[in-house]
Amino acid sequence: MSLSLSPESESDSVLQMSGVWIFDKNGVARLVTNPTRESFEQKEPAVPGTATAPGARPRLLVYLPENQVIRSYTELEERLTQLGWSRYHHDPSLIQFHKSDSSSHLLSLPKNFAKFKSFHFYDIVVKNRSFFEVREA
Numbered sequence: 001m002s003l004s005l006s007p008e009s010e011s012d013s014v015l016q017m018s019g020v021w022i023f024d025k026n027g028v029a030r031l032v033t034n035p036t037r038e039s040f041e042q043k044e045p046a047v048p049g050t051a052t053a054p055g056a057r058p059r060l061l062v063y064l065p066e067n068q069v070i071r072s073y074t075e076l077e078e079r080l081t082q083l084g085w086s087r088y089h090h091d092p093s094l095i096q097f098h099k100s101d102s103s104s105h106l107l108s109l110p111k112n113f114a115k116f117k118s119f120h121f122y123d124i125v126v127k128n129r130s131f132f133e134v135r136e137a
Contacts, residue, residue, distance in 0.1 A: 030119070058137040061121045065131065073113050076124075080107075083128055099127070 019033035061070040063079050070076045073095060077087070080097050088096040088106065099105035105127050109120055121134045 059118050059121055059134050060137050061116075061124060062133045062135050063131065064133055070132075071113075073109075076113075079131070080124075080128075083131060 019031045021029050022032055023029050061076075062068065063070055063075075068075070068079075070079065077097075085097040085099055085107070088098045090096060091108070093111065095109045095111055097107040097109075107123060107127065110116065118134065121132075125132045125134055
């Protein structure tokens with residue numbers, strides 16, 4: 001998603017977003033910038049985190065302290081456990097992690113690691129800012 005603040009005057013700022021909002025079968029919206037016909041088709045990505053738009057590059061989740069690309073739940077769970085996250089076994093259709101009993105942070109991820117999308121990566125990054133990063137492949 002591309003967000004930019006552009007001042008129109010000294011005191012005003014306007015939030016500008018361009019593209020088309022697409023709703024998937026679960027009602028989750030995503031912004032498609034520079035849409036093409038292919039970007040509207042519901043496809044499963046070939047690589048975890050891959051955008052459906054033609055020419056879009058796959059994204060990778062990287063554990064920054066060791067510059068390690070996370071390629072499986074085993075690797076991800078190991079890193080999250082080191083950072084104080086625990087497996088949460090509340091919903092059998094998802095793999096979930098929670099930070100602590102006193103925190104509202106919850107990561108809900110698809111059971112199949114190959115079905116990871118960019119928003120899953122960014123959820124992990126936002127909740128662990130100095131430890132993970134999303135990069136283009």
